[in-house]
Amino acid sequence: MHAFFDSMVELITQTATNLPPDVRAAMKRAAQVEVEGTRAAQALAIIADNIDQASSCEGPICQDTGMPTFEVHVPVGANQIVMRRQIREAIAEATRRGKLRSNSVDSITGENSGDNLGPGTPIIHFDQWERDDIEVKLILKGGGCENTNAQYALPAELPHLGRADRTLDGARKCILHAVWQAQGKGCGPGAIGVCIGGDRTSGYLYAKEQLFRLLDDSNPAPRLAALEANVMGTVNSLGVGAMGFGGSTTLIGCKVGALNRLPASFFVSVAYDCWAFRRLGVVLDARDGRITRWLYRDPAVSPIQMVDAQSGGFVKTGREVVLRAPIAEETIRSLHVGDIVLVSGRAYTGRDAVHHHLMSHEPPVDLRGAVLYHCGPAVAKQGESWTVIAAGPTTSIREEPYQGDILRKYGVRAVIGKGGMGAKTLDALKETGAVYLNAIGGAAQFYARCIDRVTGVSLTEFGTPEAMWHLELRDFPAIVTMDAHGNSLHKDVEAVSGAHLAELKTPAFA
Ligand code: SF4
Numbered sequence: 001m002h003a004f005f006d007s008m009v010e011l012i013t014q015t016a017t018n019l020p021p022d023v024r025a026a027m028k029r030a031a032q033v034e035v036e037g038t039r040a041a042q043a044l045a046i047i048a049d050n051i052d053q054a055s056s057c058e059g060p061i062c063q064d065t066g067m068p069t070f071e072v073h074v075p076v077g078a079n080q081i082v083m084r085r086q087i088r089e090a091i092a093e094a095t096r097r098g099k100l101r102s103n104s105v106d107s108i109t110g111e112n113s114g115d116n117l118g119p120g121t122p123i124i125h126f127d128q129w130e131r132d133d134i135e136v137k138l139i140l141k142g143g144g145c146e147n148t149n150a151q152y153a154l155p156a157e158l159p160h161l162g163r164a165d166r167t168l169d170g171a172r173k174c175i176l177h178a179v180w181q182a183q184g185k186g187c188g189p190g191a192i193g194v195c196i197g198g199d200r201t202s203g204y205l206y207a208k209e210q211l212f213r214l215l216d217d218s219n220p221a222p223r224l225a226a227l228e229a230n231v232m233g234t235v236n237s238l239g240v241g242a243m244g245f246g247g248s249t250t251l252i253g254c255k256v257g258a259l260n261r262l263p264a265s266f267f268v269s270v271a272y273d274c275w276a277f278r279r280l281g282v283v284l285d286a287r288d289g290r291i292t293r294w295l296y297r298d299p300a301v302s303p304i305q306m307v308d309a310q311s312g313g314f315v316k317t318g319r320e321v322v323l324r325a326p327i328a329e330e331t332i333r334s335l336h337v338g339d340i341v342l343v344s345g346r347a348y349t350g351r352d353a354v355h356h357h358l359m360s361h362e363p364p365v366d367l368r369g370a371v372l373y374h375c376g377p378a379v380a381k382q383g384e385s386w387t388v389i390a391a392g393p394t395t396s397i398r399e400e401p402y403q404g405d406i407l408r409k410y411g412v413r414a415v416i417g418k419g420g421m422g423a424k425t426l427d428a429l430k431e432t433g434a435v436y437l438n439a440i441g442g443a444a445q446f447y448a449r450c451i452d453r454v455t456g457v458s459l460t461e462f463g464t465p466e467a468m469w470h471l472e473l474r475d476f477p478a479i480v481t482m483d484a485h486g487n488s489l490h491k492d493v494e495a496v497s498g499a500h501l502a503e504l505k506t507p508a509f510a
Contacts, residue, residue, distance in 0.1 A: 001082060004289025007282060008090035008136070009097075011291075015138050015280040016065050016099045018055040020296040022215040023191075023277045024304040026252035027051065030189050031311055033248045039479055039489075040247025042314065042340065046440040046477070047242070047275060048306035049313040050392075053445035055303055058099075062187075062276040062442040063378045063390035063465075064142035065100040068122035071212065073135040075286050080126050083134075087124055091116045098389050100140075101378040102464055110353070112463030137212055137281035137295065144395040144419070144441060145274040148186035150178040151203060154266040160501040166266045168509035171196045172227060178270035179235050179251060180501055183494055184244025185395050185419035187274035187441035191215060191253035195269045198259035203269035210255035211273055212281075214296070219256065223509075228254045230508050238497040242275075243440060244419065245479070246493050252277075276442040314446070314477065316342075325473075326369025327413040329433035335480050337487045341437060343414065343476040346455070347371035351394055353466035354459060355402040358410070364458035364468065367410040371473070374399060374417030376465030378444070379454070386454040388471070390444035393418040396436070404428030416478055420490030429484050436482035438489075450476040 019027075031048055034041040054061040070087055074080060092115040094100045104113045104121040116122065129135075152158075152174040154166045161177055164170035175194055182188065193210030195203045219225035231254045241247020252275070261267065281295030297303075307313035321335065325345035335341070348365060350358070350372050377391040396403075396417030403421060406412060407428040414434065415421075418441035429435060439447060456470035481489040 001289040004083065004284065005086045005090055007284055007289050007291045008087050009093050011136060011138055011280060011282050012068070012090060012094040013058065013097070013099045015140055015278050016060050016094070017058045018297070018303065019051050019061060019276070019278065020280055021304055022296065023252070024051065024306060026215050027189070027275060028304060028306060028311070030242065030249035030252060034242070037317075038247065039245035039338070040241040042479070043242040043245055043440045045311070045314040046443045046446050048311060050443040050446040051306045053449070057445070059445050059448070060099060060101065060378055060390045061278060061444065062142060063101055063376060063392050063444040064144065064394070065103060065378070066140035066142040066278065067103070067146065068100070068116070069139050069141065069208070070122060070124045071137040071209070072124065072126050073129045073131070074126060075132050075134070076128055076130070078134065078286060084124055087122065088117055091122050098378065098380050101376070101390070105463070110462075112465070132286055133292065134284040134286050134289070135281060135295070136284065137279065139208070139211055139279040141208070141273055142276065145186040145190060145272050147395065148178075148182040148272045149204070150174070150181070150270045151200065152268045154268065160498045161504070168223060168227060169507040171268045172231065172508060174268040175231050175254070175270055176234060176501060176504070178272065180238060180240065180497055182272050183240060183419065183490065184438070184441070185397060186272045187276065187418065188240065188244060189242055189249045189252045189275055191273045191277050192251065192255070193271040193273070194254070194256040196256065196258040197261035198267060198269070199262070199265065200267060202259060203267045204271065206257055206259055207269040207271040210257050211271060211277070212279060213255045215253040221258070224256045224258065227509065228256050234504065238500045240493060240497050243438065244490060244493055274442055320477065323414065325371045325414070327371070328369065329413065332413050332433050332435050333484050335435050335483055336485065337480055337483050337489050339480040341478055341480060343371060343416070343437070343478060344474050345371070345472070347373045347416070347471045347473050349373045349375045349377060349467070349469040349471065351376050351466050352398055353462035354468050355399045355406065357459060358406050359402055363410055365470065367412050369411065369413050371414045371416060372406075372412045373471070374415065377469055379464060379469070386457065388448045388451045388454060391448045391451060392442050392444035393439040395419045396421050400425060407432045407434050420481055420488065426482055426486060426488050429482055430486045433484050435480055435484055437478035438481040439476070439478045447476065450474055
């Protein structure tokens with residue numbers, strides 16, 4: 001098994017950097033149906049650029065390289081202890097090489113292990129089969145979309161949809177609700193795996209396993225195939241769209257499985273994955289661990305180019321508003337929801353640990369007029385200086401308990417993030433003259449190219465993703481989705497799509 005370790009490093013590298021053909025094809029179709037110049041079209045153009053950039057430089061597609069989950073099938077008698085050890089070593093090596101961000105955090109102390117190893121990380125499931133070869137499948141599913149997973153115990157009363165009974169139609173209502181409530185927080189358009197039945201644990205596990213199916217396969221169970229088609233058609237008429245900006249494609253895939261349940265329980269579990277839907281697999285020779293075949297991709301075939309003569313990626317129109325930090329209040333008050341801005345100058349990253357810290361400590365830098373970027377970048381040290389490898393936005397709603405106070409206390413003028421924020425932040429934006437800018441979730445390579453340099457770093461005790469990085473931005477594009485006049489695109493899209501859900505009165509299944 002001398003080649004097993006190298007095969008695992010290659011599997012991890014390809015999964016983190018090279019989106020599989022079925023996902024590329026679905027994302028390309030999503031871009032083609034949006035009307036040029038709309039917010040959804042702009043978002044999908046940035047995503048298209050990002051997918052191509054990631055595979056051409058072998059950099060992470062998204063800075064959140066997710067929870068590595070391996071599904072391994074082995075012949076009877078194969079040594080699982082050795083394989084588990086080598087998979088763990090391969091994870092640490094891929095982290096060293098910058099293909100994975102250090103993402104494993106001690107839940108009690110908050111300390112980052114630095115190598116993506118720790119209790120529960122990575123997740124490795126073994127199964128035996130009566131074949132001679134080994135199959136390893138890997139999915140990297142990030143925190144933003146993981147946080148939008150949902151589990152329902154039927155019967156249940158659901159907002160906009162009413163009662164969900166213990167029927168296929170009840171399950172359908174749960175799925176629709178799960179996708180609707182994800183809005184832009186899970187970096188849509190997304191794909192969902194669903195389990196009807198099981199218990200609370202097996203339901204989530206089986207839902208995630210559905211994500212290993214090809215997006216364009218068809219479910220062998222006719223009633224589940226009909227449910228998948230119905231969900232796709234319905235969800236894509238709600239108008240949630242890419243990043244929750246409104247638009248035609250909210251989901252690129254819906255895969256449903258069913259498990260038996262106890263008579264007293266009826267769970268519906270939904271695993272939501274983002275557009276950065278990273279899953280690949282390999283078949284290995286069991287004698288030496290060499291890759292004999294790839295699953296989901298054929299390395300001999302060139303990947304689908306997301307940006308080509310027909311779709312040009314993100315193009316500036318000249319109508320963008322240029323913002324240079326530090327930013328004056330009157331500049332911010334002149335912005336409105338829907339404006340596209342290009343941000344240049346100094347920005348500071350801040351995620352959960354920084355926000356919590358700033359509630360009881362003075363900031364390490366002057367934040368007056370500043371840009372605060374909800375981002376946990378993947379970085380590399382070269383000599384004494386740092387380079388950003390991947391730097392897309394993280395889900396902003398986690399900072400809702402803190403953001404309003406930080407705006408009021410320190411004079412931040414622009415918050416960049418994804419998925420939008422809530423009523424407390426909207427009030428503070430209006431009161432203080434600040435704005436929320438939505439960057440495109442997952443576009444980590446694209447945005448890394450909008451960072452000229454790292455000028456410093458503070459609060460390193462929180463670990464790499466959680467530290468406060470001082471960045472010099474250049475023409476960083478984002479969309480105003482919450483302005484200083486009390487308007488929120490997120491609130492509007494949620495209300496309109498919720499009203500569409502409420503119109504779905506007729507049961508689609510018995
Ligand atoms: S694309 Fe969005 S949801 Fe997916 S891993 Fe990246 S940040 Fe998280």
